[in-house]
Amino acid sequence: MDVVQIPDRKIPSIAKGEKIAMEKCTPCHVKYKDCAQFGMLVSAMGDDYFGQYVTNQKWLIEREDGFALELKQKWGNDTFLHHFHLSEEEIQSLILYLK
Numbered sequence: 001m002d003v004v005q006i007p008d009r010k011i012p013s014i015a016k017g018e019k020i021a022m023e024k025c026t027p028c029h030v031k032y033k034d035c036a037q038f039g040m041l042v043s044a045m046g047d048d049y050f051g052q053y054v055t056n057q058k059w060l061i062e063r064e065d066g067f068a069l070e071l072k073q074k075w076g077n078d079t080f081l082h083h084f085h086l087s088e089e090e091i092q093s094l095i096l097y098l099k
């Protein structure tokens with residue numbers, strides 16, 4: 001039987017998630033991040049919502065998504081909008097790491 005080779009880069013992992021978080025998120029989130037709560041929030045968001053939030057938060061705000069507006073308000077309506085170019089695999093890695 002042939003061994004099926006799955007390219008490594010396609011597999012989400014905690015290590016990849018950590019690298020992405022260090023590069024792209026901790027510059028800001030080191031000051032917000034209460035680790036346990038952040039992880040719980042990411043879990044509560046669900047994968048699809050989290051993906052939408054970090055890659056195109058503007059879309060949620062424009063549609064007056066209740067949860068997104070609530071978070072904005074909670075943080076003093078900071079004008080920053082998450083707009084990261086992340087692949088599905090990178091998003092999954094981040095979720096693994098942050099949870």
Ligand code: HEC
Pocket residue numbers: 020021024025026027028029032038041042054068071072075078080081082084094
């Ligand atoms: C330039 C600063 C900045 C960067 C970089 C950044 N964020 Fe944020 N983030 C914010 C601000 C400001 C908020 C406050 C709420 C909002 O804007 O919705 C926030 C809120 C959040 C929240 C909601 C939870 C909370 O603390 O209320 C999540 C989840 C989140 N960010 C994930 C990420 C991830 C994942 C990355 C990296 C891919 C990232 N952020 C990078 C500024 C940043």
